[in-house]
Amino acid sequence: MTDTFTSIPVVDISRLRSADAAERAACARELGSAAREVGFAQVVGHGITPETFDAMLTATTRFFAQSTDDKMSVYIGNSTNHRGYVPAGEEVFAGATPDLKEAYDLSIDLPSDDARYVAGNPLLGPNQWPALDDFAEPVARYYDAVFEVGRHVLRAFALALGESEDAFDRFVTTPPAQLRLIHYPHDDSAHDRPGIGAHTDYEVFTLLRPTAPGLQVLGGDGEWIDVPYREDALVLNTGDLLEIWTGGEFVATSHRVRKVATERYSFPLFFNVDYDTRIEPLPRFAGASEEYGSVVAGDHLFAQTAQSFEYLRRRVAEGAIALPGDARPLYSLGREAARAAHA
Numbered sequence: 001m002t003d004t005f006t007s008i009p010v011v012d013i014s015r016l017r018s019a020d021a022a023e024r025a026a027c028a029r030e031l032g033s034a035a036r037e038v039g040f041a042q043v044v045g046h047g048i049t050p051e052t053f054d055a056m057l058t059a060t061t062r063f064f065a066q067s068t069d070d071k072m073s074v075y076i077g078n079s080t081n082h083r084g085y086v087p088a089g090e091e092v093f094a095g096a097t098p099d100l101k102e103a104y105d106l107s108i109d110l111p112s113d114d115a116r117y118v119a120g121n122p123l124l125g126p127n128q129w130p131a132l133d134d135f136a137e138p139v140a141r142y143y144d145a146v147f148e149v150g151r152h153v154l155r156a157f158a159l160a161l162g163e164s165e166d167a168f169d170r171f172v173t174t175p176p177a178q179l180r181l182i183h184y185p186h187d188d189s190a191h192d193r194p195g196i197g198a199h200t201d202y203e204v205f206t207l208l209r210p211t212a213p214g215l216q217v218l219g220g221d222g223e224w225i226d227v228p229y230r231e232d233a234l235v236l237n238t239g240d241l242l243e244i245w246t247g248g249e250f251v252a253t254s255h256r257v258r259k260v261a262t263e264r265y266s267f268p269l270f271f272n273v274d275y276d277t278r279i280e281p282l283p284r285f286a287g288a289s290e291e292y293g294s295v296v297a298g299d300h301l302f303a304q305t306a307q308s309f310e311y312l313r314r315r316v317a318e319g320a321i322a323l324p325g326d327a328r329p330l331y332s333l334g335r336e337a338a339r340a341a342h343a
């Protein structure tokens with residue numbers, strides 16, 4: 001991979017919906033180059049209408065404008081499958097200062113009689129919807145729209161990796177693919193607190209729509225690069241699982257949100273594969289197997305989550321739940337790991 005990128009490529013993914021296989025393949029090559037050389041791209045032509053986004057944004061602003069009591073009525077710590085309101089300070093990255101943000105986390109909305117939920121799966125099951133009019137419908141509509149974009153991007157990555165276009169489709173039936181509604185309040189006094197600390201994402205890839213600048217990507221030379229804000233783009237970045245699948249050919253690039261001068265919202269969809277999917281370097285990257293080993297997709301996400309959310313750290317400390325046996329420490333992959341090693 002190239003270690004000297006200084007800008008984020010823009011890729012028009014409307015071609016992924018073309019009936020012409022050559023068009024899809026050309027777009028897939030561009031996405032592959034972005035994943036290989038940068039780990040980030042801005043994707044335009046994604047097909048999500050402004051109306052779909054705006055309705056979800058309106059619902060989100062109304063949710064966060066509620067009283068703390070109302071928001072805490074759907075506290076994530078009430079759920080057994082990691083859904084609901086995340087107050088400021090709840091999420092703490094390994095020994096760092098708490099992020100200055102609040103969030104509402106949802107994921108694939110399965111019925112409460114889903115056997116995996118009933119059996120105590122820590123990520124699968126129903127959402128914890130607030131009792132707020134006009135919230136669940138626009139949020140679920142955006143989830144479905146951005147998830148559909150993710151399905152096309154997954155196919156493009158399959159092509160870019162020399163697999164058949166549908167090679168990974170069978171791993172995506174009911175994946176724990178979270179959508180986070182994140183609110184970074186404006187706080188003049190918080191001079192030296194990051195909005196969100198440096199990290200990689202734990203899933204296959206992320207499709208993120210922010211409402212303002214602030215996102216930064218770690219460049220190969222160790223400099224933080226601003227991701228230019230584009231209203232028409234989704235920011236696409238490679239996550240831990242694609243790095244493992246490709247034995248490091250695609251890198252889960254570190255990113256962070258710097259303290260913002262304005263109130264900011266952002267909406268990452270963490271596209272994932274089914275909980276039980278075992279992820280290890282694909283046969284063509286088998287040379288990297290020893291370095292990368294393998295993880296179970298859902299266990300990896302849960303293990304990382306349980307090390308960074310206070311309510312889960314408490315449950316682990318109390319012995320109420322256990323980390324998966326092969327849990328990796330936080331940020332042992334990608335550029336963040338390389339950075340930590342050289343710090």
Ligand SMILES: O=C(O)CCC(=O)C(=O)O
Pocket residue numbers: 180182196201208210214215255256257265266267268
């Ligand atoms: O708010 C942003 O722009 C980035 C959020 C992010 O990186 C995350 O939630 O993983």
Ligand SMILES: [Fe+2]
Pocket residue numbers: 199200201255
């Ligand atoms: Fe992230």
